[in-house]
Amino acid sequence: MSILVNKDTKVIVQGFTGKEGSFHAEQCIAYGTKIVGGVTPNKGGQEHLGLPVFNTVKDAVETTGATVSMIFVPPAFVADAVMEAAAAGITLAVVITEGAPVRDMQAAKAFAVKHGMMTIGPNCPGIITAEECKIGIMPGSIFKKGHVGLISKSGTLTYEGANQVCREGFGITTAVGIGGDPIIGLSYKQLLKMFQEDEDTHAIVMIGEIGGDLEIQAAHYIKENITKPVVAFIAGQTAPAGKRMGHAGAIISGSAGTAKEKMDALEAAGVRVVVSPAEIGKAIKEVLSK
Amino acid sequence: MNIHEYQAKQIFAKYGVPTPRGIIANTPEQAVANAHELGGEVWVVKAQIHAGGRGLGGGVKLARSIDEVKKLASEILGMTLVTHQTGPEGKLVQKVYIEEGANIVDELYLGVVLDRAKEMPVIMASTEGGMDIETVAHNTPEKIIKIAVDPSIGFQGFHGRELVFGLGITDPQEQNKLIKFAKALYTLYIENDAEMIEINPLIKTGSGDFMALDGKMGFDDSALGRHPDIEAMRDISEEDADEREASQYGLSYISLDGEIGCMVNGAGLAMGTMDTINYMGGTPANFLDVGGKANAETVAKGFEIILKNPKVKAIFVNIFGGIVRCDRIANGILEATKLVDVHVPVIVRLDGTNAIEAAEILRNANIPNVIAATDLADGAAKAVAAAKGE
Known part of the structure; x- marks a missing residue:
């Protein structure tokens, strides 16, 4: 047993093809995390780390059935990414990015709560269920x-x-x-x-x-x-x-x-x-x- | 980031928050010219530094003649102003704000801050204007009104009514003026990504108008990227030179009073390291977070900044290697000791990924003043002993 995530948790990565997103997604996969794809606008249809890339979180969720998103987008886009995940039906967003404006997070969190999505972070190392699932750095x-x-x-x-x-x-x-x-x-x-x-x-x-x-x-x-x-x-x-x-x-x-x-x-x-x-x-x- | 009173008042004016008229001066001559331009018979000469308590420290004075403006400006410009917020070293006054005198019949307090528990801005108001609000909150908490404003609905009529009735303002005209004042203040708080605004005192004049007699503003550093006009108000001379230099290298540095320099990865562990040194009977000389990418260059810079402080008798390098492997950090430390003359004992604790290899590297290098430690407690104990010359 564990809380929130385990070996069966399906995870997508927002900011998948960026430097940080790629590096850490690869490390998570090596740990055993079930990463099922990622999102980078305008790279939908491509493959990255052997996994599908989608233009939107909505597409990614519909195709993969992911319930968790690991977010690596730059600070100015964090709120947008969190709200996109919430609107697409993600149940847990793990936000690694440091330096998101406070006012943005205030709005994003309120929206996430309204949509029943939990958020971890921002400015955090993520979550890990030992020897099963690592979502973070x-x-x-x-x-x-x-x-x-x-x-x-x-x-x-x-x-x-x-x-x-x-x-x-x-x-x-x-x-x-x-x-x-x-x-x-x-x-x-x-x-x-x-x-x-x-x-x-x-x-x-x-x-x-x-x-x-x-x-x-x-x-x-x-x-x-x-x-x-x-x-x-x-x-x-x-x-x-x-x-x-x-x-x-x-x-x-x-x-x-x-x-x-x-x-x-x-x-x-x-x-x-x-x-x-x-x-x-x-x-x-x-x-x-x- | 914080700004000066005169800059806060420029922002207030843009949003229609009334303030007395004033002009900034760098010299006594400018101060005199400003007083002439403002006209009238009474002026206030106000030291501009990023700290509260300026009045008590002798940095705010009333002038009843142009000669007095000149005399006071000459005294205040160049003085080192010590207040309860500057620390004993005080702050050098480089600018004075010359402001028209105001006819004060009542003093209030009004501020906007982020309420972290409610996760929304809260308007704070009190009838006890001109007093230190922390003291008011401590002694007479019932005299502080707090009104949380959910940004998704913004400042509504009921917020305004809570404010004026809470402050006991009964005159309908005055009520409307103060509500308009508070709404403008809330708007500028949101639109500029402010972290806090404080007006103490907010005055009521003889003609029943409200004015911001003082103004203090701080901003969310993470949002400055979208406010170039605010960023342009940054006064580098108000910032600690070492802290600023460190930040240019991606290091987060804060100097303290003790004898043991600290170099740590991660803000939490950096504080935990200071606490451990203290617990073991030593005193930390600084907070220093080298971030996630501790390499030879950043470590060398860290040594350089720490060693600028003559009180430092030992340095404790405490790194928990995660994604960055410890063996690479060990090599970085060795290289750094070649780049910088480290003349005090350096206690190195490397734990996490490849810690054993790292210990081996340090042992083989055999640098006389580099001492390896096995864990946090061991490292802190060795650093405390080294600082005591043991």
Whole structure:
């Protein structure tokens, strides 16, 4: 079991024939992901990586039966691509692109929600169900099959966390990089619920960072609804206020969005909070050995 | 990206948001000429820097004569203004805005920001104008009105009514003026991809008009590509020179106060590395994300920028190699140490794809001040020890 995607998930790639899209689609195929085609306007009818190219998402969905789209288009076209996927009946869009304008994402997300499409990202490494399906840019080899679900705003901290969990001998069910932008698709809350309901997931790692209040919302949700052990790390305890720390959304505004307030809220919700990402693996071992 | 008050007011004027008349000056002579052109008997001389709290810091002064305009402009131009937002080093004032005096009978607060939880812009207003809004929000949260506006419907009549009744404005003419004001502000927020607008104070004049006495605006960096007119307002002198240089090489750099330089791939891991150093008793000297393409050139540039800071006693290179293989990064680091004279211990932790080969490369190279680490905790511990001279 896993959440959202598995070995049977049919995936298309928007921005399929571009440099990034091609490179990562190839890596995903090598991992075992069922990529069934891609979309690049004006290249419909051609073949790329041995797969059909379509002019529109609608054509791709009708012909291939794909339900998930991995999006690699340039930032200015992200909103258009997300809305096209939603209108064509895609149920999950995974947006890798960094640098999409906030106003665009606001509109695209509202449209996606209206059409019942879930979105992961933007500005994220994607989603991976270990040893079954990788939709994104993460190094597949570090994700061994196991029983820990992982949710993270940061790409490299996803790898760091998953690597430690696997080295401790536990492995991953599904890992989701939700992205570091001010407005993102799926957030901790929805994914925590999915992991709670997934029988194969025995514990959850949640990695957050400064900025916004998604981690606080998650803490409230965990307190009421999550019975599985949760280990959390919040990046940016040493970050200065008012500075954007790499990610568009990673900024302490005034006195809001600090690591401390998030760590306190999570601790109050019974979460095992670690102060360094180097402790994630050990903490998982502890909570699962209880 | 942020802009100056005088630039924000240029945008306000374009959208019909009333402001006092004013003209920007680079010299005391220009300031005098501007005061003459504006006429009247009272002027305000306002330092233009990208930080709030200018008044308390002595950067905003009232002049009651042309001579006083000249005197104040001479004092303020070239001063290093320290406010609660500039940090102790302060900011050099290079421009002053000369503005006509206003007849103030009441001071309000009005702003527009993105509410990340609601995922839409929210109009914030308060009767407590002229105060630090963070303080108002903390001490008397009931005095702040928040009105979320869904961009798919835009600013409607009911938003305006919520605003004026919330602020206790009862005169129908005043109500209409303020609603028009807020609607224009919302429109310019959306049309310019602003991230935040703050007018503090928004004043009511003796004649019952509303005016933006101050104006602060920040923009979504990701959207600047479609706003060349806003991009043209960028003031490079307001930005940190090292941060700017780093960004030209695709590096995201922010300087901090500590002793251990950090070079990391990925923003989250970069913050996590700083946190780990701190946890182990050290102090991070900077945030530096080299991005997904750490190679010899970017690593060399990273070393160069980190080493500009004389406080740095050790550097911790923490890379989790994903698609980019660690062995290639190891070679990049070796090349970089040839390009830049790295005179402090460099602790290198390479994990992920081909980490074992990478460790081998570093070992064989046998560079005296390059120390290999096995994981994040080990690397941070070694960096902290090295910075302490152990």
